[in-house]
Amino acid sequence: MSILVVGSVAFDSIKTPFGEVSEVLGGSATYFSTASSYFSEVKLVAVVGEDFPDEHVETLKGHGIDVSALQKVPGRTFRWKGYYEYDLNQAHTLETELNVFSDFSPVIPDGHCDSPFLFLANIDPDLQMKVLEQVRSPRLVACDTMNLWIENKPDALRKLLGKVEICVINEGEARELAGEASLVKAAKKIMDLGPRTLIVKRGEYGAVMFSSSFIFSAPAYPLEEIFDPTGAGDSFAGGFMGYLANTGDLSDENLRRAIIFGSVMASFNVEAFSLKRLGSLKQEEIRSRYMEFKQLTHFGDI
Amino acid sequence: MSILVVGSVAFDSIKTPFGEVSEVLGGSATYFSTASSYFSEVKLVAVVGEDFPDEHVETLKGHGIDVSALQKVPGRTFRWKGYYEYDLNQAHTLETELNVFSDFSPVIPDGHCDSPFLFLANIDPDLQMKVLEQVRSPRLVACDTMNLWIENKPDALRKLLGKVEICVINEGEARELAGEASLVKAAKKIMDLGPRTLIVKRGEYGAVMFSSSFIFSAPAYPLEEIFDPTGAGDSFAGGFMGYLANTGDLSDENLRRAIIFGSVMASFNVEAFSLKRLGSLKQEEIRSRYMEFKQLTHFGDI
Numbered sequence: 215m216s217i218l219v220v221g222s223v224a225f226d227s228i229k230t231p232f233g234e235v236s237e238v239l240g241g242s243a244t245y246f247s248t249a250s251s252y253f254s255e256v257k258l259v260a261v262v263g264e265d266f267p268d269e270h271v272e273t274l275k276g277h278g279i280d281v282s283a284l285q286k287v288p289g290r291t292f293r294w295k296g297y298y299e300y301d302l303n304q305a306h307t308l309e310t311e312l313n314v315f316s317d318f319s320p321v322i323p324d325g326h327c328d329s330p331f332l333f334l335a336n337i338d339p340d341l342q343m344k345v346l347e348q349v350r351s352p353r354l355v356a357c358d359t360m361n362l363w364i365e366n367k368p369d370a371l372r373k374l375l376g377k378v379e380i381c382v383i384n385e386g387e388a389r390e391l392a393g394e395a396s397l398v399k400a401a402k403k404i405m406d407l408g409p410r411t412l413i414v415k416r417g418e419y420g421a422v423m424f425s426s427s428f429i430f431s432a433p434a435y436p437l438e439e440i441f442d443p444t445g446a447g448d449s450f451a452g453g454f455m456g457y458l459a460n461t462g463d464l465s466d467e468n469l470r471r472a473i474i475f476g477s478v479m480a481s482f483n484v485e486a487f488s489l490k491r492l493g494s495l496k497q498e499e500i501r502s503r504y505m506e507f508k509q510l511t512h513f514g515d516i
Numbered sequence: 517m518s519i520l521v522v523g524s525v526a527f528d529s530i531k532t533p534f535g536e537v538s539e540v541l542g543g544s545a546t547y548f549s550t551a552s553s554y555f556s557e558v559k560l561v562a563v564v565g566e567d568f569p570d571e572h573v574e575t576l577k578g579h580g581i582d583v584s585a586l587q588k589v590p591g592r593t594f595r596w597k598g599y600y601e602y603d604l605n606q607a608h609t610l611e612t613e614l615n616v617f618s619d620f621s622p623v624i625p626d627g628h629c630d631s632p633f634l635f636l637a638n639i640d641p642d643l644q645m646k647v648l649e650q651v652r653s654p655r656l657v658a659c660d661t662m663n664l665w666i667e668n669k670p671d672a673l674r675k676l677l678g679k680v681e682i683c684v685i686n687e688g689e690a691r692e693l694a695g696e697a698s699l700v701k702a703a704k705k706i707m708d709l710g711p712r713t714l715i716v717k718r719g720e721y722g723a724v725m726f727s728s729s730f731i732f733s734a735p736a737y738p739l740e741e742i743f744d745p746t747g748a749g750d751s752f753a754g755g756f757m758g759y760l761a762n763t764g765d766l767s768d769e770n771l772r773r774a775i776i777f778g779s780v781m782a783s784f785n786v787e788a789f790s791l792k793r794l795g796s797l798k799q800e801e802i803r804s805r806y807m808e809f810k811q812l813t814h815f816g817d818i
Contacts, residue, residue, distance in 0.1 A: 231697070300697040395533070395602040397720075398740045418699075419721040422738070431735035431812050436724070438700045470815040504818055510733050511813050513772040516806055 215353070215459045216255035219246050220320050220345045221335025221448070222292050223260040223270075223284065228487065229297040230442045238488040239270050241292065242335035242358070245445035248492050249452025249479040250333075251277040252500060254459035257326050259283040259345065263291040263314045273493065283323050289314040302440045302484075303417035322348040331459045333451060334378070336360050339370040346377055354464060356380035356455060358447065364391050376408040382451050385416045397422070398429075411469065413454070415447050423473050428466060432473050433510060435481035435503065442487045446480040449492055453479030478503045517655070517761045518557035521548050522622050522647045523637025523750070524594050525562040525572075525586065530789065531599040532744045540790040541572050543594065544637035544660070547747035550794050551754025551781040552635075553579040554802060556761035558754075559628050561585040561647065565593040565616045575795065585625050591616040604742045604786075605719035624650040633761045635753060636680070638662050641672040648679055656766060658682035658757060660749065666693050678710040684753050687718045699724070700731075713771065715756070717749050725775050730768060734775050735812060737783035737805065744789045748782040751794055755781030780805045 221243030227236045243260045250256045257280040266286060274281050295309040320341060327350050334342040334357035342357055349355075355378045363371050364387060371391075375381060381404060385397065392400035401412045401424035412424045418440065420433040454476030461468055478500055485491040523545030529538045545562045552558045559582040568588060576583050597611040622643060629652050636644040636659035644659055651657075657680045665673050666689060673693075677683060683706060687699065694702035703714045703726035714726045720742065722735040756778035763770055780802055787793040 396740055396742075398738050416721070419718070420733075420735075422735075429738050429812055430815070431722075431738070432815075433722075433724075433733035433735070436700050436731050436733070438698055440698075467816055471818060474815050501818065508815075508817070510731060511815075513732070513734075513776050513810075513813075514769055515810070516773060516803065 215330045215462050216257060217250055217331040217333060217455055217459045218257045218259065218322070218326055218329035218349065219243050219250070219333040219335060220259040220342070221246060221333075221337055222315060223258075223262050223266070224292040224294055226444060226488070227293070227295040228442055228444055230302070231298070231300055232439060232441050233487065235487045237293070239273065240294065240444060240488060242337075242445075242448045244274070244489070245448035245483065245492065246333060246335055246452040246455075247274065247279045248277055248489055249449040249483070250456030250459070251279050252479070252495060252497065253453070253456030253475070254331075256280065256456070257283060257329060259320050259322060259326070261285045261287055261314050261318045263287065263289045266291045273489065277493065283326055287314050296444075298443060302443045305443070320345050330354070331455055332356070333455050334358070334374075335448060335451070339363050339367050339374045343370065343374050343377070346374070354379055354458065356382060356451070358382045358451060359387070359391075360384070361387050361390055372407055375404070378409055380411045380413065381409040382413045382415065382447070382454075384447065385414050388412070388414050398424075413473070415450060417443065417446070421450065421473055421477060423469065425466070425469075430470050430473060432477050432507070434477060435507065436510070437481060437485065440484045443484050444487075445492070446484050449483035450476040450480040453477070474504055474507050475500070477507060517632045517764050518559060519552055519633040519635060519757055519761045520559045520561065520624070520628055520631035520651065521545050521552070521635040521637060522561040522644070523548060523635075523639055524617060525560075525564050525568070526594040526596055528746060528790070529595070529597040530744055530746055532604070533600070533602055534741060534743050535789065537789045539595070541575065542596065542746060542790060544639075544747075544750045546576070546791070547750035547785065547794065548635060548637055548754040548757075549576065549581045550579055550791055551751040551785070552758030552761070553581050554781070554797060554799065555755070555758030555777070556633075558582065558758070559585060559631060561622050561624060561628070563587045563589055563616050563620045565589065565591045568593045575791065579795065585628055589616050598746075600745060604745045607745070622647050632656070633757055634658070635757050636660070636676075637750060637753070641665050641669050641676045645672065645676050645679070648676070656681055656760065658684060658753070660684045660753060661689070661693075662686070663689050663692055674709055677706070680711055682713045682715065683711040684715045684717065684749070684756075686749065687716050690714070690716050700726075715775070717752060719745065719748070723752065723775055723779060725771065727768070727771075732772050732775060734779050734809070736779060737809065738812070739783060739787065742786045745786050746789075747794070748786050751785035752778040752782040755779070776806055776809050777802070779809060
């Protein structure tokens with residue numbers, strides 16, 4: 215089954231303790247769609263400026279990503295500049311240039327409106343809602359969000375959360391959204407707003423999935439070096455949604471497997487800048503890392 | 517098989533977001549021995565002052581803990597005063613009174629010298645070594661330590677690490693000891709100093725066990741409230757060592773189970789101040805929480 219993703223396609227300039235890059239391909243929709251392309255069909259909705267090179271479009275196409283709804287408009291592409299220190303869970307923003315993104319009003323082409331899986335990556339909740347309204351009875355809708363919208367668009371965000379099944383969010387932002395220090399209590403409060411499943415991303419500590427009937431905790435893959443965490447959360451969401459779309463199975467058991475595939479894709483992504491590692495994976499590497507997660511977490515009965 | 521533990525028995529005054537207590541029974545050896553007493557015989561070596569009430573000695577005895585090497589000497593018992601804010605991973609010390617602990621020179625009674633399992637709780641590494649030298653060919657030696665000794669007694673600590681099989685340490689302290697931001701690299705460096713197994717405690721993020729052949733990651737139990745984290749690390753170590761001593765099985769598979777029992781005991785401990793919860797458990801509760809950890813982490817093959 216296919217996934218529709220709406221989010222950002224951007225140029226990132228990033229400095230980490232391990233290196234530095236300037237204006238590389240990034241953005242939530244880029245990471246999400248690349249990660250999910252290993253599992254399922256994916257259609258990308260985003261906007262770029264006239265400075266966006268065909269070469270990047272070809273890269274996305276090369277992964278089988280449907281870029282027919284990637285609009286190119288007059289102006290400059292969205293840019294993010296930031297750095298990480300040794301605490302790689304914390305991105306420090308130096309500069310954000312919205313550029314063409316500031317007037318983005320996503321129009322979903324008719325052929326995309328029947329996508330059964332919809333991922334609303336982290337953009338203005340009003341835009342996320344605008345997309346949701348154009349998609350006809352999707353089977354599964356998931357969204358991401360961030361502190362900017364929690365603080366500046368709380369009403370629009372709450373309205374959106376009332377319409378999605380799954381919310382994927384960072385740990386600190388889950389606490390902020392719920393106004394609750396205890397993560398377990400925060401999860402309950404957020405699920406009371408609508409989502410039946412909440413997935414909390416904890417960076418190098420992995421992810422926790424909450425639902426009314428269970429909690430599932432997954433570690434992050436223990437890498438020697440986290441080279442660049444940019445895009446890890448979107449790669450995670452891409453692996454998660456991609457596996458669900460691939461199997462079409464939304465059982466609790468399969469949601470757990472999907473969380474592990476999300477963790478697998480995030481672990482590859484952080485091994486290099488941009489799509490350098492995430493964009494050149496073999497299916498065998500993905501399966502093999504899944505099995506490593508089994509070894510990492512397995513313990514026997516008593 | 518029996519465990520010998522050397523560490524502190526103390527009076528703690530603690531403030532958390534959920535309450536406040538003054539001069540309650542605490543100390544590393546108290547938490548360790550109480551947690552391990554549910555699994556195996558345990559012999560406690562520590563020192564207290566004349567102000568230490570018989571009632572507390574009876575509490576420890578009530579758990580079957582051998583207190584024959586708990587020395588009572590002239591002076592006041594060790595006292596710790598501290599508080600936690602909403603980040604419960606971080607203890608803030610207000611006051612430490614070593615009192616009788618400052619002249620503590622542990623003498624292991626002859627009947628205790630054949631203990632097959634030895635836990636050197638977090639005290640001066642010179643004292644830990646003094647204990648180790650008195651115990652005859654123990655089957656398994658584990659130790660804890662902290663930033664104070666890493667900074668002030670690095671040579672004594674390194675000498676000790678050369679003599680222990682298992683080191684249990686907080687995440688930040690592992691990084692500090694190794695001088696390495698990457699936890700995976702830090703673990704390798706610490707294991708190069710001696711221990712064949714390193715257990716890194718991550719507070720509300722659980723624990724990771726490193727050995728030359730595998731890494732095992734365990735989450736913390738998702739509690740609605742962490743009432744008081746004091747003693748969680750020692751309760752963890754007590755559950756871990758207790759299960760190993762109970763089974764006498766030091767295989768990799770059993771070390772994994774022991775990590776989960778450690779996590780189980782830590783999760784009970786943080787539900788209340790002092791031994792209020794840890795000291796009143798039923799075997800059935802312990803087994804049942806172990807099975808909850810299975811549910812929390814289980815995912816299927818692909």
